[in-house]
Amino acid sequence: MMGASLDRAGRLALLASASIALCACLDTRLSLGHHSEPMPPPAGFGGAGGSSGAGGSAGGMMVDASTDPTAGSGGQGGSTPMEMPDAGPPPELPCDPGTFAAQLDCQVEDGFFGGGGPGSEPMSTRTTLTITPRQDRPGVSRATGVLRFAPWGLEFDGQIEGELDCTRGVFDAVIVDGQVMMPNSPPKPFFGHIDGLLDPDGTISGPWWHGPEMQSGPRCTGPWRATRN
Numbered sequence: 001m002m003g004a005s006l007d008r009a010g011r012l013a014l015l016a017s018a019s020i021a022l023c024a025c026l027d028t029r030l031s032l033g034h035h036s037e038p039m040p041p042p043a044g045f046g047g048a049g050g051s052s053g054a055g056g057s058a059g060g061m062m063v064d065a066s067t068d069p070t071a072g073s074g075g076q077g078g079s080t081p082m083e084m085p086d087a088g089p090p091p092e093l094p095c096d097p098g099t100f101a102a103q104l105d106c107q108v109e110d111g112f113f114g115g116g117g118p119g120s121e122p123m124s125t126r127t128t129l130t131i132t133p134r135q136d137r138p139g140v141s142r143a144t145g146v147l148r149f150a151p152w153g154l155e156f157d158g159q160i161e162g163e164l165d166c167t168r169g170v171f172d173a174v175i176v177d178g179q180v181m182m183p184n185s186p187p188k189p190f191f192g193h194i195d196g197l198l199d200p201d202g203t204i205s206g207p208w209w210h211g212p213e214m215q216s217g218p219r220c221t222g223p224w225r226a227t228r229n
Contacts, residue, residue, distance in 0.1 A: 001143040094202050095166040099229045100129040102145070104194075104208055106222030122222070125149035129226055130182040131164060139167035147175060147192075156190060156210070164198070171196035171204045178210070188212060194224065203227045 057147045105124040145160040159182075162173020166202065175192030192210030200207065202225040211219035 017044065051169075076183065093166065094198055094204075094228065095131065095133055095139060095164055097133060097141075098131050100131065100143075100204065100226040101229055102127050102129050102224060102226035104222070106209065106220035106226040108220040109218040121152065123149065123151035123220060127160070128229075134163075140165050143171065143173055153183065158190065158192070158210075159183075160194065164204070166198065169198040171198065171206065175210055180212075196224070198228070 042173050086119045103124065103126055105122065107122045115211045125147070127145045127147055129143050131141045131143055133141045141164045143160070143164050146156045147156070147160055149156050156178065158175045158178030160173050161176050162171065171194070173194040175190070175194070178190040178192065180190045188209055190212055191214045192208065194206070194208040196204040196206030206224065207221065208224045209219045209221040211217055
């Protein structure tokens with residue numbers, strides 16, 4: 001009997017202890033999950049009030065633009081990608097197909113077509129040279145043109161036939177089928193030769209002459225120059 005009484009007293013003591021512990025838990029605010037209060041951010045962290053103001057970011061988090069791959073580069077303080085200019089078409093070479101505008105000037109010598117009178121005055125004329133590459137000689141082009149001018153009351157009509165050698169930088173042409181019409185006289189032949197050097201800038205310049213004879217006699221001589229159109 002005494003053992004049973006002691007066992008009942010132990011159960012009553014255990015029940016009293018459980019009741020006291022339950023009362024203590026009811027006096028404490030019930031929390032699900034975490035039992036600690038969140039710590040406030042330090043003063044000045046993330047800007048005033050922890051908002052995304054100047055120098056801050058949304059949610060009070062600092063963002064380093066140098067390490068953040070989402071930071072833009074086109075805004076204030078960023079860089080704009082540099083656009084490369086168009087290269088454009090390549091420049092034309094002197095021996096490529098095309099045309100040159102030529103200016104020819106000369107001063108007559110004594111005895112030119114009878115000498116004296118208007119024959120002593122200088123003359124000038126212009127023409128167009130057409131450049132056509134030769135398939136059998138790379139770097140060399142054929143040069144052709146029409147030569148017509150009317151100084152001193154005379155009419156000259158001829159053709160220019162020659163070559164522009166870009167490998168050596170020289171121009172060489174002759175005047176062919178040349179005729180000069182004189183008042184009250186049948187047409188007479190005239191001849192001529194045009195030399196030139198190809199300048200680094202692509203122009204051609206040199207001396208030329210024309211006259212009533214091929215080998216010798218009075219001539220009109222002077223400079224000429226041609227530039228690519």
